[in-house]
Amino acid sequence: MELLSLLSAGEITSVEVTQGYLDQISAEDGAVGAFLHADVDLALSKAAEVDRRRQANEPLGRLAGLPVAVKDVLCDTQMPATCASRMLENFRPPYDSTVVAKLKEADAVLIGRTNMDEFAMGGSTENSAYQLTRNPWDLERAPGGSSGGAAACVAARMAPLSIGTDTGGSIRQPAGLCGVVGLKPTYGRVSRYGLVAFASSLDQVGPLALNVADAALLLETIAGHDPLDSTSLDEPLPAYSTLVERPLEGLRLGIVREHFAEGLNPEVEEAVRAAVAVYESLGATVKEISLPHSKYAVATYYVIAPSEASSNLARYDGIHYGHRTDISAMQAELATEQKAFLAAGDQIAVDNMDSPLVRMYRRTRAEGFGSEVKRRIMLGTYALSAGYYDAYYLKALKVRRLIRQDFDAAFEEVDLIAGPVTAEPAFKLGQMSGDPLAMYLVDLYTVSANLAGLPGISLPCGFTTSGLPIGLQLQAAPLAEETLIRGARMFEQATDWHQRRPEKKQS
Amino acid sequence: MALSRDDVEKVALLARLQLSEAELDTLTDELAQIVTYVDQLAEVDTGDVEPMAHAVELSNVFAADGVRPSLPREQALANAPAHNERGYLVPAVLGD
Amino acid sequence: MIEIVWFLNSQSAKVEVRKWHKSMAEDFTTVIGLEVHVQLATQSKLFCRCSTQFGAEPNTQTCPLCIGMPGTLPVMNREAYDLALKTAVALDCEIPEFTKWDRKQYYYPDLPKGYQISQYDLPMSSGGTLAISDSQDQFEPKQIRITRAHLEEDAGKSIHDEANGKADSEIDLNRTGTPLLEIVSEPDLRSPAEAKAYLQELKLLLTYLGVSDCNMQEGSLRVDANVNLHLETDSGSAATPIVEIKNLNSFRAVERAIEYEAGRQYRVWQETGQKLGEAPKQTRGWDDAAGVTRGQRSKEESSDYRYFPDPDLVPVITLPEQVAQVKASLGELPAALRQRLTTDFGLSEYDAEVLVNQGRALVDYTLRVADLSGDAKSACNWVTQEVLRVLKEQGRSIEQFQEQSVSSNDLAELICKVKSGEVPSARARELFDVMAREIYVSFEDKLSFEEVVKSLGIEQVDESELIDLCKELLGANPRIVADVQNGKQQAVGALIGQAKQRNPNVDPGQIRKLCLELIEQGFGSAE
């Protein structure tokens, strides 16, 4: 990466680089709203430390002196981790997530915490309890989500690299909508230790960057086996940052029949088909394949993810950390209720009243969670409850295997699958509110990779006539990140979409 | 499967969420709509299919037994909404 | 079936129980299944590396994981799994190749994640047995079926201020995440005595396996009992609704609670006639001080635990070869050991039980003594009579006893020397008591067997020496000789006392025998 070579050559200092990005944040973030928290002093002192050590010729980490933004969902002892939720407004993690620890070990400058949908639930970052994030390409539009801040800060050049998480498309979709590169690794490739869980069997941490090479470098820094995560893969870690520059020969590219069905925006379809043509011009053979169960992916996802979420979020109960309701207000509420029931002579209602403990939980959680989080907790609780488990949760796990088997069969025939990231470019802020199902359907092209555990990448492949970025999604077989990034880099080298940048916002 | 307001109320208790009357109404509609969408899974033939609970199916992952330092107590309790020097405090659990 | 009047702590309760037992004795059978939670003897917790040591200051043995903090992930302690597997194999359970962990979801302040990691539909073992018997013949020996044994995590503790109901409760998470093995029996037990025998046998087995310290005061072994009654009525057989009794902190409490609960259910049955299935399963807590079970409030919804596979943990595959290996490494278990002690060593069933119930260490000691002395019967006799007596008097463990006082070598030597006559049997117990009384701090200070023998002046007395002594005594006591000749053989007893005064090593039996023989031969007669 260019910035890194300038730093290591001593042509520029980390303090200068960091200050430059901090200046960009002050200039742009008032309009964009990508950051929830930035610790200027901490960032500059880390940068100064790296500069000092570089001058003293001490050994330095892989990202020495380079600013990296982190989604507010990964624990860091030096930062808040609110997950954009009121529930964790005052939570200070007493431990570092493995990804943050690796970034610190690499001597990265952790420049700030990026906005997201609350607990990573959503596709527009509008579910943040704290602020809206706007798409740098059009401030009236959403950056996508849930890693909306992570994508927007890279698009607006407020950080060269950023860390996001992807449970159903939460890296790839905002990357696509903001015109940057976003990569979701194979499930288990990057440790989830210290990542505040949304849906444990789907969550993955991944890089966002301005180009594939930078994303590969960041991936290489954060990936690898972690004994603290039972689901972490104990597999050799390829040198992505160097391998990325080797084009693939004899690439077999698959395009999925089902992706080009009704509902795909014609401008998006055109850009994706043009991207496929670029690959053909680079010597790839293109083959149409079928993923017959992909049409059930969203339904499967919206059973499994909320089920796991309902369980993962049970810990927010106001006892050991996080928000707790006002106890005297809670007691007053119960007393008023009881009085009313007694006055009405309704003894059954009195008997069925919540105990103080139950009411404390219910008020705490009602106050601490936003509406989308509540909706998913409700959905997941329902899917796991007695009498519905087999019809919903267990059924979804079976369909999940069929979805995976479709991919296994496809990757017998092709090396990469190419297609759209989303059916539409960035939508207007507020456009989806009041229609949760429509919002869920935005994940149509991305959720399958999470269900199947595959790696996927989103990279810029064009713009709409109105100037909104269009993303190309590539997917590969499990652990084939190397193929994925080499294939993506080939395209990037042959095009210049990734070099466009949104107009500066007024300072 | 049809989802009633009564179901939603029961689920809200299971999930320990307090919902206003208005929230109950909206959620009943929204959840019913989502559940109806999800019901399409019923049409998939999953006869002999093994459920897939993990994205990557590993087995036998263990850590060796052995004690490592715990958190200092002040740090363990630091995030608690109510605590004394020894432990987390909860309003008296009357009859649970 | 129930005819014994079990002890209850208050007189009035005793009388009351006696009354209904008299009139209803033949009417019902108490049916009992037990759920036992055993804390496994690991150093660290099931999913984190915090210590499991009992008795630490509240909340000093916790980390982000066992506090349930956001982002933490569990990794299973191998030793916990191995100990659980060992126990399941020892209980003759089937070990399936595939097992997984599930989340059992409920809200309680001592459960920080809002779920307990446990096992639901695919436990690590199922279908075992445990044989129980009673040497006092209160019930026939029987096989109790084990439904399943599974590995799960413990919850923390809520400390309620009893004195002031309005005060806050304090939560201590030190125990959170401690590995527990839940062992569930089929409802095969039929009386409090059987329940107690099952628990004792289970505890003995766990102790032999070394998988738990089974310390009930510290909560390492906790029992819940499922109890109902099967009744024969004029209109056929019926059963009462099942009640789960919680908070049973001693075997005595288990016996008493079942006893009380059987009586309570019978009274309720007489009042309401309510049968199994007509009322939901009830949970009652045992109040040890009051000697009663009390209903616990439980909301209907609380039983919907919404189990689902924990996505943070991966399944465990255990191959049949591994199970065979574990089986081969178990060593001899109590039942087999009792069998061997009775058949191979000729011990009575009672003695075998006494010995085995004292624990593996005492049995090992006995077997070593038997082996070294080549006299198993004597070894068992010495241990069950003398060693156990001394241990009880001194309040020492067998480990301390053999290390500080009488090693298996010492006892074996004693047995051999007595057998060979080198140590007169008359002085064997005296010698043993002297050795047992001494507590040596270090091995170097310890007197050797020979030194102790010497210090007591113990030596073999050869027969010619004895004959000379007898002749001398008979010559000095003509009246005794005369008495014996007149048919009063017991008169010779006076000579034994004198002989022992002259030489403590003489064998009284031998003196008696020699004196009588000499008199017979005419020695000492007035001629």
Ligand SMILES: [Zn+2]
């Ligand atoms: Zn811990």
